[in-house]
Amino acid sequence: MASFDAELDASGLNCPLPILKAKKALAGIDSGQVLHIIATDPGAIKDFEAFAKQTGNDLLESKEEGGKFYFLLKKS
Amino acid sequence: MSDEKKLAIIATKGSLDWAYPPFILASTAAALGYETQIFFTFYGLQLLKKDLDLKVTSVGNPAMPMPMPVPVLMQTLPGMQGMMTSMMKKKMKSKGVASVDELRELCMEAEVKMIACQMTVDLFDMPTNEFIDGIEYGGAATFFEFAGESDICLYI
Numbered sequence: 727m728a729s730f731d732a733e734l735d736a737s738g739l740n741c742p743l744p745i746l747k748a749k750k751a752l753a754g755i756d757s758g759q760v761l762h763i764i765a766t767d768p769g770a771i772k773d774f775e776a777f778a779k780q781t782g783n784d785l786l787e788s789k790e791e792g793g794k795f796y797f798l799l800k801k802s
Numbered sequence: 803m804s805d806e807k808k809l810a811i812i813a814t815k816g817s818l819d820w821a822y823p824p825f826i827l828a829s830t831a832a833a834l835g836y837e838t839q840i841f842f843t844f845y846g847l848q849l850l851k852k853d854l855d856l857k858v859t860s861v862g863n864p865a866m867p868m869p870m871p872v873p874v875l876m877q878t879l880p881g882m883q884g885m886m887t888s889m890m891k892k893k894m895k896s897k898g899v900a901s902v903d904e905l906r907e908l909c910m911e912a913e914v915k916m917i918a919c920q921m922t923v924d925l926f927d928m929p930t931n932e933f934i935d936g937i938e939y940g941g942a943a944t945f946f947e948f949a950g951e952s953d954i955c956l957y958i
Contacts (some may be wrong), residue, residue, distance in 0.1 A: 740828040740898040746908050749833035767898070780834045 730762035737766045744770050745777050751800050763797040770795050809858045810949035811840045812957045816848030818856035820943045825905035831910035841945040843919035850933045
């Protein structure tokens with residue numbers, strides 16, 4: 727897996743909490759740094775794509791593994 | 803004038819289930835960079851109380867999923883509303899759905915502007931000290947000042 731600067735475990739949380747917590751976590755890192763997000767909400771896949779698109783942050787990776795979803799979001 | 807997108811919401815309902823759409827949409831919009839305002843009117847004002855005591859009922863709501871079929875007349879019995887409310891809250895918690903308090907707090911943190919309808923406050927003699935801090939009071943014209951420039955306007 728690619729390296730990251732901060733991690734957010736949003737496992738067990740449902741819409742819209744993973745997005746809201748990711749937004750907060752992004753506020754705590756610098757531009758160019760990468761946030762790793764773990765989620766279990768199946769809606770998160772589309773939501774993080776949409777979030778990245780609308781906020782201009784770069785979704786470097788989005789994958790599912792063993793029922794969990796993993797995202798790498800690079801702060802713009 | 804900023805080029806930020808704007809979302810205006812009118813929240814008119816005060817039950818536990820209907821408390822979610824305005825706060826979910828407002829908090830998410832704020833996270834996406836929208837400048838967001840919610841205008842609370844009539845029963846929606848319950849959502850601004852410090853002490854949220856929101857209930858859900860299946861009466862008059864045939865679409866509400868029930869763990870087992872309950873005849874309508876039974877649903878009106880004393881205690882049923884309390885039971886439904888506690889079941890709904892438990893279910894939400896088990897599914898990782900945020901509480902209304904939590905979502906409202908996230909909205910406040912994200913600087914979602916909340917406006918209480920002054921007319922409703924007067925109509926129902928609602929004590930303003932029961933409302934959370936940081937809200938404003940206004941009327942229809944106040945709402946249109948922001949809504950008229952909004953990109954999305956929702957009536958909930």
